Amino acid sequence: MSQKTFYITTPIYYVNDVPHVGNASTTVASDVVARFKRLQGYNVLFATGTDENAPKVAEAAEANGMSPQEFVDDIVPKFKEVWHKMHITYDVFIRTTEARHKKVVEAAFQKLLDSGDIYKDVYKGWYCISDETFFREGEVKDGRCPNPECRKPVRWIEEENYFFRLSAYGDRLLKYIEEHPDFLGPEFRKNEVVSFIKAGLRDTCITRDAYGWGIPVPGDPSQVIYVWFDALLNYLTVAGYLQNEDEFAQIWPADLQLMAKDIFVRFHSTLWPAMLMGLGVELPKKVFAHGFWTIEGEKISKSKGNAISPIKLAEEIAAMSGADIDIAVDAIRYFILREVTFGLDGDFSVSGLIGRFNADLANDLGNLLNRTLPLLHNYREGIIPTPGPVSHDAQEIINLVTSTGAEVAEYLDKLQFGDALAAIWTVIGRANKYMEDQAPWKLAKDEACAAELNTVLYTVLETVRSVAILISPFMPSAAEAIWEQLGIDSPLTEAKWEDAGSWGGLLPGTQTHAPRPIFPRIDTKRRAEAPAAEKEKKMEQKAEEAPQYLTFDDFKKTELKVGKILTAERVPGADKLLKLTVDVGEEEPRQVVAGIAQWYSPDELVGKQVVVVANLAPAKIRGVESRGMLLAADTEGRAVLLTPDADVAPGAEVR
Ligand code: MSP
Numbered sequence: 001m002s003q004k005t006f007y008i009t010t011p012i013y014y015v016n017d018v019p020h021v022g023n024a025s026t027t028v029a030s031d032v033v034a035r036f037k038r039l040q041g042y043n044v045l046f047a048t049g050t051d052e053n054a055p056k057v058a059e060a061a062e063a064n065g066m067s068p069q070e071f072v073d074d075i076v077p078k079f080k081e082v083w084h085k086m087h088i089t090y091d092v093f094i095r096t097t098e099a100r101h102k103k104v105v106e107a108a109f110q111k112l113l114d115s116g117d118i119y120k121d122v123y124k125g126w127y128c129i130s131d132e133t134f135f136r137e138g139e140v141k142d143g144r145c146p147n148p149e150c151r152k153p154v155r156w157i158e159e160e161n162y163f164f165r166l167s168a169y170g171d172r173l174l175k176y177i178e179e180h181p182d183f184l185g186p187e188f189r190k191n192e193v194v195s196f197i198k199a200g201l202r203d204t205c206i207t208r209d210a211y212g213w214g215i216p217v218p219g220d221p222s223q224v225i226y227v228w229f230d231a232l233l234n235y236l237t238v239a240g241y242l243q244n245e246d247e248f249a250q251i252w253p254a255d256l257q258l259m260a261k262d263i264f265v266r267f268h269s270t271l272w273p274a275m276l277m278g279l280g281v282e283l284p285k286k287v288f289a290h291g292f293w294t295i296e297g298e299k300i301s302k303s304k305g306n307a308i309s310p311i312k313l314a315e316e317i318a319a320m321s322g323a324d325i326d327i328a329v330d331a332i333r334y335f336i337l338r339e340v341t342f343g344l345d346g347d348f349s350v351s352g353l354i355g356r357f358n359a360d361l362a363n364d365l366g367n368l369l370n371r372t373l374p375l376l377h378n379y380r381e382g383i384i385p386t387p388g389p390v391s392h393d394a395q396e397i398i399n400l401v402t403s404t405g406a407e408v409a410e411y412l413d414k415l416q417f418g419d420a421l422a423a424i425w426t427v428i429g430r431a432n433k434y435m436e437d438q439a440p441w442k443l444a445k446d447e448a449c450a451a452e453l454n455t456v457l458y459t460v461l462e463t464v465r466s467v468a469i470l471i472s473p474f475m476p477s478a479a480e481a482i483w484e485q486l487g488i489d490s491p492l493t494e495a496k497w498e499d500a501g502s503w504g505g506l507l508p509g510t511q512t513h514a515p516r517p518i519f520p521r522i523d524t525k526r527r528a529e530a531p532a533a534e535k536e537k538k539m540e541q542k543a544e545e546a547p548q549y550l551t552f553d554d555f556k557k558t559e560l561k562v563g564k565i566l567t568a569e570r571v572p573g574a575d576k577l578l579k580l581t582v583d584v585g586e587e588e589p590r591q592v593v594a595g596i597a598q599w600y601s602p603d604e605l606v607g608k609q610v611v612v613v614a615n616l617a618p619a620k621i622r623g624v625e626s627r628g629m630l631l632a633a634d635t636e637g638r639a640v641l642l643t644p645d646a647d648v649a650p651g652a653e654v655r
Contacts, residue, residue, distance in 0.1 A: 006042040007254045008034055011263060012049040012094060012234050015075045016060035019082045020307035021348055022260070022293050022300050025336045029290065029417065030258050031088045032337065035473035036412050039497040045251055047238040048083065049094030050076055054227040056129050058213040068213045072097060085311050086329055087476050094234045096215075101237040105230050106218045108242075108279055109206075112164065113218075117278040123161040123205040126154040132227050133266065134205050149262045149292060149299075162207040162217060164229065169274035170201045176273065176283065184269055185288045185415070186343040189261060193269040204271060232272045236281065254284040264289035288415055291345035313350070317357065321522045330475035331357050331519070337417035337474060354522050361478075361519040362598070364428050368467070369482055370638070371435065371601075372460045373515035379444045379453065384487075386508040387458035388451025394459045397434055398503050400427055401466045405501030408470055417474075424470045431463040441604040461486065462506045468492065469500035478518055487512040517638045521598055559615035560631070560654035561585065562644055568602035574622045578602060582628065584612050585651015593626035596639050611642045611654050 010030045013023050027048055034046035051057075052072045061071030076095060083090065094101065112118040126135040128145035130152040135145070144151050174197055177183055177190065184190040207223040208214070214224030233241075235254055240247035259268055264287070273283050295306045310332055317328035335353045338360070340346030376382055390398070404427050411420035438456045443449040465486055472479035472492060483492040487510050499505055563582040566589050571577035578597045581589040592612065611631040618627045632639040644652075 003041070003043040005045065005251055006034075006037040006256075007045045007239060007251050008037070008047070008256045009235050009238070009254055009258070010048040011259045012051040012096065012231055013079070014054055014057060015050045015052055015072050015079065016054075016057050017302055017307065018075065018078045018309065020300055021295070021310050021313070021332075021336070022307075024082070024086060024310040024332075025293055026258055026260060026290065027083060027088055028086065028333050028336050029342065029415075030256075031086075031090075032333070032417065032473045033256060033258075033412065033415075034089060034091075035476065036409070036497070039469070039473065039495070040409070041496065045092065045238070046090050047092040047094055047235070048088070048090045049092070049234060049238075050079060050096070051227065051231045051234075052076075052095055052097045053214040053224070053230050054132055055208070055213065056132060059129070069097070082309070082311055085314070085325075086333070087326070092238050094238050096230055096234055098237075100243060101230075101234060102215050104237045104242055105215050105225060105233050108233055108236075108275070109225060109229070110218050112275075112278050113162075115278065117165045117168070118162050118206065119165065120160065121163050121203075122158065123163070124158045125156075125205070127157045128152060128154045131262075136202065147262065159209050161205045161209065162220075162223065163203045164206045164271070164275070164278075166201045166204045166271060166274050169277055170197050172277060173197055173201075173270065173273060176277075180283075182286055183283065185286060189264055189289050189343075190269075193265050196265050197270060201270065201274075228267055228271065229275070232267065232275060235284075241281070253282040255286065257284050257287045259287075259289055260292055261289045262292065288343075290342050291340065293346055293348045295348050296350075297347055308348070313353075316350075317353070317522070320354070321357065321362075322520045323518070324477070324481075326477035327481070327518055330478045331361055334361065334421070334474055338421045340418070342415050342417045354524060357519065358521050358524070360425065362517075362521040364425060364432065365467070365471075365478075366517055366519045368428055368432055368435075368460065369464050369485065370515055370517045370599075372440075372457065372464070373485060373512060375440050375444070376457050376461065376512060377515065379440075380457065382487075382512045382514075384461060384506055384508050384510040384512065385454035385458055388453075388455040390459075391452075391455060393434055393437065394455055397431055397459050397463060400430055401463050402501050402503055405466070405470065405497060408500075409497065412473075421474065424467060427463060427470075428467060431460050431467075435460055436601065436603075439603050445607075458506070458508070461512075462503065465506045466500045469495050469497070481516075481518045485513050485515060486510070520638065557615075558613060561612050561614045562648045562650060562652040562654060563590070563610050563612040563628075563630075564650045565605045565608045565610060568600075568605040570597060570602060571622055571624055577622060577624075578605070579624055580605065580630075582610065582612055582630075583650040584614055584628070585649065590614075590627045591625055592628045592630060593621040593624050594630050596630070596632065596641070599638055600641070608641065609643050609648060609650075611644070 008030055010026050030046060034044050037044045057072060058068045061068040064071060080093060125137060126140045128150060131145055131147050131150045135154065139146050140154055143153055145154050177194060184193055206226040206229040207217055208226060209223045215230055217223040217225060239251045257268060268287050276283050295308060298304060298306055300307050314325055314328040314332055317331055318325045335356050338356060339352060404423055407423050408420045440453050440456045443453040464482060468479045468482040480492055561584045563584040565580050565582055567581045568578050571579050576595045576597050578594050580592045580594060582592050583589045613629040616629050618625060631642045633642060
């Protein structure tokens with residue numbers, strides 16, 4: 001293996017419950033980095049897994065009337081299923097009940113016992129089973145866990161246990177942190193670690209005697225090894241430590257270990273590096289803690305019933321929008337990394353997610369593709385044209401696209417996911433504006449502008465190709481869907497990160513596929529009226545069951561006419577409505593309000609021939625009078641206006 005390697009880990013999660021959006025956020029962030037590094041050509045080892053030898057897992061098993069082993073065996077496939085559905089591309093899923101891991105834990109324990117870093121003594125103190133953490137007498141003030149994220153009642157414990165000589169490592173840790181400024185991040189959390197160590201480290205108890213569930217202490221099976229001592233070593237097990245020296249030498253030290261702030265200071269920045277120092281193993285290159293998510297302003301907790309399953313949420317989003325479930329999952333992945341600055345706390349709200357879905361994905365990203373591709377099909381039979389001369393505006397887009405890949409890479413290397421996405425959205429925004437400015441639908445009307453039109457279509461679609469690569473670590477299914485519509489021969493999985501920044505990857509002559517909106521907008525009104533909408537749907541279904549025929553005389557009552565759109569403008573305050581004046585062959589043009597603003601820009605409509613229901617009773621829509629209705633096909637949640645096949649005089653009857 002001569003290729004450069006990149007080893008990234010998530011925490012291994014307790015299997016007392018299936019994953020919620022909180023756990024998903026660390027795993028998604030790690031997956032984005034893993035995918036990005038693969039695109040950069042690294043040989044990535046991305047590990048996640050489950051922490052199974054914990055007293056709280058044994059308690060959960062008991063509560064479910066199962067043995068701990070039965071319980072963990074039952075829940076692990078559910079974890080894996082969630083990760084697969086979330087498009088998590090882990091390479092290794094480690095379970096701490098695996099024999100290979102037990103061997104590593106036993107050997108590490110023995111090594112530290114032999115070197116004198118582990119010794120036996122009496123432990124008197126508090127234990128929080130929820131956090132699986134020991135606390136000193138003075139640390140607990142009110143019988144509750146001092147960790148602000150937990151605050152559950154603690155238990156007093158007096159046992160003869162084994163201890164790890166953590167106190168001997170304080171100075172070495174401080175020196176290491178100072179000499180390796182990139183080791184801990186973000187900076188403000190590093191400072192918390194330094195203060196914690198400076199306050200004085202005490203030796204830590206690393207066995208328990210009261211529980212039968214866990215890895216027994218070598219040579220003293222009355223005790224089991226403390227779950228954190230066991231769990232942290234998973235990172236070494238995965239890398240081949242004490243199993244395959246060559247592999248271990250290639251892969252270790254880990255490049256990036258991600259987690260939230262709850263397990264950063266005491267465990268991953270203090271106990272873990274001290275254990276590694278004791279074992280004589282190099283420290284990971286970077287340990288980084290992100291913040292905590294609340295849900296709709298509340299702490300995530302099983303008892304509050306707000307531990308949202310990311311998959312259930314994706315199903316809801318898919319149902320509300322009509323998007324594929326994989327696309328809904330991508331939207332959640334996007335939201336997790338876009339909504340808050342990675343490292344800080346954030347609030348997860350469904351309305352926030354819907355807001356971003358509609359604004360960033362359906363509007364910005366969706367429009368770029370879903371407005372350009374239909375034009376390509378209308379004017380160039382869906383075939384990518386050879387661009388004409390490059391205008392000043394097109395050159396600006398080219399410059400932006402060719403520099404953004406490197407900029408995004410820099411942000412991703414610094415785990416600034418939000419900034420990375422913002423940089424990609426700058427490209428999307430600029431390309432959308434370029435479209436508006438160039439108005440290809442106008443250029444199409446003038447044969448003399450054919451080369452100019454080719455430049456516009458090519459520039460926008462080539463930008464879309466680049467954007468597909470840049471978003472692929474975040475939204476792999478959406479990127480695939482875009483790639484597929486562009487008709488690019490080589491699969492996206494074979495693309496490299498640098499391809500995003502090299503202009504011209506989209507080959508003229510490529511036959512693109514039928515345009516299909518990837519992110520259909522979520523109708524927020526429908527969501528607010530969800531139960532009513534459900535009822536409506538049921539009534540519609542009932543009506544559908546009995547066929548209902550219309551007599552010809554009934555049909556004749558509908559007056560359909562060809563009209564020509566003379567003017568079009570947005571209705572202020574209504575993002576879906578356009579106010580049109582339509583010539584239907586009468587003395588005065590008709591004013592018609594149509595709910596098509598998501599799919600058509602006003603400019604694009606002027607001059608278009610349409611079919612109008614001319615004898616519909618006048619109505620006021622958002623206070624604006626509407627006299628008539630345009631006919632449109634409803635395809636995949638998008639309205640496509642019906643228009644005559646040849647030029648027809650306004651007012652011609654449709655029969
Ligand atoms: N088993 C230990 C970790 C051992 S690693 C050697 C553990 N497990 S856990 O199931 O409680 O997972 C904790 C991790 O889940 C956090 O560090 C974080 O990665 C993720 N999160 C759990 N709740 C979260 C939020 N509310 N918000 C963000 N991340 C959350 O601790």
